[in-house]
Amino acid sequence: MKSRITIGIVMLLAFVLTSCQTELKLAKKYMAERPNIEAAVYFPEKAEVKVEYNSQYGKQTEVLNGFNQDMFLDVMYNAYAQTMGDYGVNVYVPEDVDKVPVDSTHWLVMLSRMEVSGRITEYEDYLFSDTDEYSYKHPLNTVNVASWFEVNDGNWKPVLFCEHNLMDGFDSKTDYSFWTQKIDYTYTIDTLDLQDVYNYAVYLGKLYAGYTYDYMMNSYVGAELKKKGYAYQLMLRYDPYKKQLRYTEEDDCFVEIKE
Numbered sequence: 001m002k003s004r005i006t007i008g009i010v011m012l013l014a015f016v017l018t019s020c021q022t023e024l025k026l027a028k029k030y031m032a033e034r035p036n037i038e039a040a041v042y043f044p045e046k047a048e049v050k051v052e053y054n055s056q057y058g059k060q061t062e063v064l065n066g067f068n069q070d071m072f073l074d075v076m077y078n079a080y081a082q083t084m085g086d087y088g089v090n091v092y093v094p095e096d097v098d099k100v101p102v103d104s105t106h107w108l109v110m111l112s113r114m115e116v117s118g119r120i121t122e123y124e125d126y127l128f129s130d131t132d133e134y135s136y137k138h139p140l141n142t143v144n145v146a147s148w149f150e151v152n153d154g155n156w157k158p159v160l161f162c163e164h165n166l167m168d169g170f171d172s173k174t175d176y177s178f179w180t181q182k183i184d185y186t187y188t189i190d191t192l193d194l195q196d197v198y199n200y201a202v203y204l205g206k207l208y209a210g211y212t213y214d215y216m217m218n219s220y221v222g223a224e225l226k227k228k229g230y231a232y233q234l235m236l237r238y239d240p241y242k243k244q245l246r247y248t249e250e251d252d253c254f255v256e257i258k259e
Contacts, residue, residue, distance in 0.1 A: 054120035064118040079205025160254035
């Protein structure tokens with residue numbers, strides 16, 4: 001029985017390794033066959049902006065006071081377009097979305113909806129000593145950005161979703177006194193401001209560009225794997241600066257919204 005289990009494990013590992021090598025080869029083939037891609041990219045004129053009231057702490061964040069949607073979206077779009085260029089994708093904005101040519105090297109990418117939410121989030125800081133556990137709760141400013149994308153490369157893909165949080169910077173430390181048997185707990189909070197939010201737009205624009213390219217690449221790899229009889233696929237991310245492919249976590253990419 002033990003030998004059968006061992007053989008089964010070896011066969012499973014061999015299958016996984018073969019699958020991984022196949023994924024990498026297919027991803028490299030995808031990039032080699034598509035050195036020049038054009039993408040018509042549309043961002044919305046406005047985002048849905050809201051500030052939530054936290055009844056527990058009796059207040060709401062003030063980070064989004066004076067928030068300029070136009071600046072936020074323009075900064076994000078420019079970062080997106082520039083980063084797509086690093087992936088070998090030329091971004092443009094045609095006059096008529098209905099006349100955009102779409103195929104494997106001509107994409108239509110639409111950020112169809114975006115929500116920017118300001119809120120107070122409770123952060124619980126846990127500390128441990130040899131015998132006890134301590135926790136301290138802190139209200140932190142949080143800006144949540146949720147985005148819905150629609151992509152067409154000849155066929156419409158499922159709606160793609162992602163969301164990310166920008167929070168106050170937080171750091172804490174403890175000093176334990178052996179003589180007094182007490183813990184001295186101190187913390188610092190780096191409070192968000194509007195400039196941090198606009199800088200975050202740059203980060204998200206770059207991230208969305210990578211997510212877009214990786215999604216299209218992984219879609220191709222997945223379709224080819226199915227043709228070869230593989231039922232399992234690991235997600236890949238491509239680094240255009242290091243020219244490297246790597247495996248990634250399933251939450252570090254667009255998520256398909258199934259209807």
